[in-house]
Amino acid sequence: MSTLGPTMKIHAVAPDRIIVIMPAFNEQEALPSTLAGLLATPLPLDVVVIDDGSSDDTAAIATANGAVCLQLPFNLGIGGALRTGFRYAVELGYQRGIQFDADGQHDASQIEALLAPLAEGADMVVGSRFAGAGDYRVGRSRGFAMNILRWAIRRLAGQRFTDTSSGFRSFGPEVLALFAAEYPIEYMDSVEALVMSCRAGFDVREVPTVMHERTGGVASNRSFRLAYHYVRVLVSLANTPKAQRRVAETSA
Numbered sequence: 445m446s447t448l449g450p451t452m453k454i455h456a457v458a459p460d461r462i463i464v465i466m467p468a469f470n471e472q473e474a475l476p477s478t479l480a481g482l483l484a485t486p487l488p489l490d491v492v493v494i495d496d497g498s499s500d501d502t503a504a505i506a507t508a509n510g511a512v513c514l515q516l517p518f519n520l521g522i523g524g525a526l527r528t529g530f531r532y533a534v535e536l537g538y539q540r541g542i543q544f545d546a547d548g549q550h551d552a553s554q555i556e557a558l559l560a561p562l563a564e565g566a567d568m569v570v571g572s573r574f575a576g577a578g579d580y581r582v583g584r585s586r587g588f589a590m591n592i593l594r595w596a597i598r599r600l601a602g603q604r605f606t607d608t609s610s611g612f613r614s615f616g617p618e619v620l621a622l623f624a625a626e627y628p629i630e631y632m633d634s635v636e637a638l639v640m641s642c643r644a645g646f647d648v649r650e651v652p653t654v655m656h657e658r659t660g661g662v663a664s665n666r667s668f669r670l671a672y673h674y675v676r677v678l679v680s681l682a683n684t685p686k687a688q689r690r691v692a693e694t695s696a
């Protein structure tokens with residue numbers, strides 16, 4: 445039986461198809477242009493929108509604009525929705541996947557740049573807002589918080605990333621399988637997922653990408669919630685066993 449449930453019919457896909465995994469919560473305004481941008485590229489993209497208990501017409505609009513829509517019975521948050529998308533990708537046999545926001549902030553024309561390192565052997569690629577492309581800026585306090593995260597991840601992952609929380613990423617088959625089996629479900633999942641894949645020994649790279657303003661709807665990152673999860677992620681990173689990592693490094 446499929447892990448997606450007994451009612452879903454599973455078909456294997458052609459090996460060149462690429463799955464775009466798109467978490468969406470109340471995104472009816474932005475979805476039509478986001479999906480049109482994706483489907484206008486010459487790439488063999490299939491889009492799965494994970495509608496996470498939206499109260500608007502997200503699901504109907506996703507389907508009407510060329511995506512498959514998985515509807516969760518209640519809100520699981522971005523991480524739970526992404527895990528659903530990874531499971532869907534693995535069940536259908538996709539070999540490459542893209543994580544892409546519904547709100548219009550990511551740019552479909554950059555997907556090729558995100559896929560290129562996979563062809564050269566990378567397992568996962570992070571699209572960075574802070575690596576020279578575009579002019580995305582954050583305020584002082586957010587910038588300071590991001591610097592601490594960068595430092596913590598550099599220590600734990602043994603590698604420097606300029607954008608640890610970007611939600612614009614590409615994945616090869618093994619990382620899709622890892623994330624289908626376990627993906628962090630708490631808010632700020634992207635930071636923990638980055639550490640997970642690096643520590644699992646995958647080849648994770650970063651490429652510069654632009655980021656736009658939302659084209660509609662409302663962002664989910666209310667400041668109290670963001671601050672709480674920022675502290676939670678730092679505590680969880682601080683508790684990631686270092687001894688294990690040192691052994692891994694010396695035996696490499």
Ligand SMILES: Nc1nc2c(ncn2[C@@H]2O[C@H](COP(=O)(O)OP(=O)(O)O)[C@@H](O)[C@H]2O)c(=O)[nH]1
Binds near residue numbers: 521
């Ligand atoms: N499935 C799901 N998607 C969500 C949820 N909250 C936000 N999203 C989606 O995740 C993406 C990024 O969310 P957003 O609020 O724009 O985060 P930000 O860009 O980091 O400010 C968008 O496509 C949202 O629709 C949620 O609770 N569930």
Ligand SMILES: [Mg+2]
Binds near residue numbers: 547549663
């Ligand atoms: Mg956004």
